[in-house]
Amino acid sequence: MPELPEVETIARQLRARGVEGREILSVKINWARTVEPLSAASFSKQVRGTIIDEISRVGKWMMFSLCSGKTILIHLRMAGSFSMEPGQHDRLVLKLSDGLTLHYRDTRKFGRWKLVDDPQEILCKLGPDALTRNFTQKYFRDAVGNRHRMIKPFILDQSIIAGLGNIYADEALWEAMIHPERLSDSLSAVECATLFKAIKHVLKVGVKNRGTSLGEGKTNYRDVEGETGENRAVVKAYGRSGQPCIRCETLLEKRTIAQRGTTFCPVCQSHR
DNA sequence: GAAGACCTGCTA
DNA sequence: TAGCAGGTCTTC
Numbered sequence: 496m497p498e499l500p501e502v503e504t505i506a507r508q509l510r511a512r513g514v515e516g517r518e519i520l521s522v523k524i525n526w527a528r529t530v531e532p533l534s535a536a537s538f539s540k541q542v543r544g545t546i547i548d549e550i551s552r553v554g555k556w557m558m559f560s561l562c563s564g565k566t567i568l569i570h571l572r573m574a575g576s577f578s579m580e581p582g583q584h585d586r587l588v589l590k591l592s593d594g595l596t597l598h599y600r601d602t603r604k605f606g607r608w609k610l611v612d613d614p615q616e617i618l619c620k621l622g623p624d625a626l627t628r629n630f631t632q633k634y635f636r637d638a639v640g641n642r643h644r645m646i647k648p649f650i651l652d653q654s655i656i657a658g659l660g661n662i663y664a665d666e667a668l669w670e671a672m673i674h675p676e677r678l679s680d681s682l683s684a685v686e687c688a689t690l691f692k693a694i695k696h697v698l699k700v701g702v703k704n705r706g707t708s709l710g711e712g713k714t715n716y717r718d719v720e721g722e723t724g725e726n727r728a729v730v731k732a733y734g735r736s737g738q739p740c741i742r743c744e745t746l747l748e749k750r751t752i753a754q755r756g757t758t759f760c761p762v763c764q765s766h767r
Numbered sequence: 768g769a770a771g772a773c774c775t776g777c778t779a
Numbered sequence: 780t781a782g783c784a785g786g787t788c789t790t791c
Contacts, residue, residue, distance in 0.1 A: 496785030528773090555786080572786050574775080584775085603774045605786070648768090653787085660785055709785075714776055716785070733785090754769070756784080772789080779782085 496708075496716045497571040498555060499625060499658030500701030500726065505577055506552045508719035509597075512579065517591040518546045526586040529601070530608050538610055541565065547591075554621050554657025558614055568609040568617050575599065575606030577719050584713070602714050625658035625698055635691045639679045646682065647675035648753035650694065658698060661755050662707050662733040666697040669732035672742075674764045675757050681767065701726045709734055732758045 497505070509515075519542050524535040533541075546562040559567040569575070578598045581588075587599040587608065599606070609617060622638075623629035638655055639646075650656060651664050659667065668675050670693035673686055682690065701707060706724030708716040718724060731741050736749035740760040748761045 498785065501785080570786080572773095573784070574786095601774095602776070603784090605774065607787095645768095651786095662785060707785080710777085712777060714784070755786095768791105770789105770791085773787095775784100777782105777784085779780100 496573055496660075496714075497575065497706075498660030498663050498701070499552075499698050500663070500704070501706040501716050501718075501724070502552050502555050502557055502571060503626075503702050504705045504718050504724065505571075506550050506557050509550050509577060512719065513595065514591065514597060515547055515550055517593060517595060519543055519589055520592060521590040523588040523590075524586070525588070526601070526604050528604065529586045529599070529606065530610070533610060538608070541610055542567070553614075553618055553624050554653055555660070556618065556621075564612070566611055566614045568611060568614055569599075570607050570609075571601070572603070572605035572607070574603040574714050575601040576717050578717075578721065579719065580721075621653050621657040622655040623657065625656050625694055626702075630656060630695075632688060632691045635694075636684070636687050639682055639687050639690075642679045644679050645675065645753060646673060646677045646679050646690075647755070647757055649679045650690075651753075651755070656694070659694065661757075662730070663694075663697050663701060665733045665758050666731060667693040669759060669764060670697055672764050674766045675752050675759050677766070686765075700729060704729065707733075732760070734758065 522539040527535045530538040547559045548562050549560040551558045557569040582600050584600045584602045585598045586601045589597040650659050671690040704726035707726035708723035736747050736758045743763045745762040747758050749758045
């Protein structure tokens with residue numbers, strides 16, 4: 496579930512809660528695969544007693560930079576979240592100095608915590624983060640033009656752009672009025688520029704709204720404070736199949752594209 | 768490209 | 780009860 500806006504929201508809230516600067520007093524690992532390939536014992540031993548200097552984000556990865564020089568890279572995958580309160584699906588719990596306890600919750604157990612010497616070991620596989628200046632219109636135009644690949648899976652590919660997931664990819668394509676099955680190298684210069692702006696736009700709005708949650712269930716996104724975020728109210732495509740397109744009133748269609756559910760307007764999202 | 772694997776919970 | 784879910788990795 497968590498895509499760039501959700502991870503950014505969580506990182507900001509962890510900073511606001513004062514997690515930076517605290518020492519990790521103890522680590523409790525309830526699902527050992529969370530920290531693989533390390534063992535729970537090895538992970539705990541290397542992390543205990545260090546201070547979390549800084550919390551940051553690149554794409555969908557969250558980073559805890561430790562004073563030991565190591566970095567914890569956290570990927571929330573489909574259902575990871577953080578809370579200051581204990582919960583049913585806590586897979587890893589950090590007791591921090593001055594009485595703060597950080598609960599990492601993950602119903603589906605897909606999320607991973609990687610302890611590395613250098614974050615580049617992992618981040619080098621990513622394209623530019625979609626909300627940084629490194630993700631430029633020229634970079635996007637060149638990448639799009641050099642590949643002969645459907646545009647939906649193309650913009651979901653983290654090695655090309657880091658941060659988009661299924662919700663914001665559908666939103667960006669709807670916003671740019673581009674059919675998800677279009678081939679990347681068929682996009683005109685204008686379409687390319689429009690899509691570039693749409694990607695930045697939907698992600699910025701998502702951050703401003705503190706993320707998108709589709710419902711109240713325990714597999715749905717929650718921020719650190721247990722809130723759902725307000726972006727659902729402005730979603731135009733994702734999860735709206737069978738409902739009228741806000742632009743042209745055609746009923747939105749859902750189709751599986753590259754193994755991902757994809758909702759789009761069959762009329763105003765241009766085929767060519 | 769596609770399909771299966773990793774997991775649990777919700778919805779139809 | 781089957782099918783689906785915001786993600787990514789491995790193996791055809």
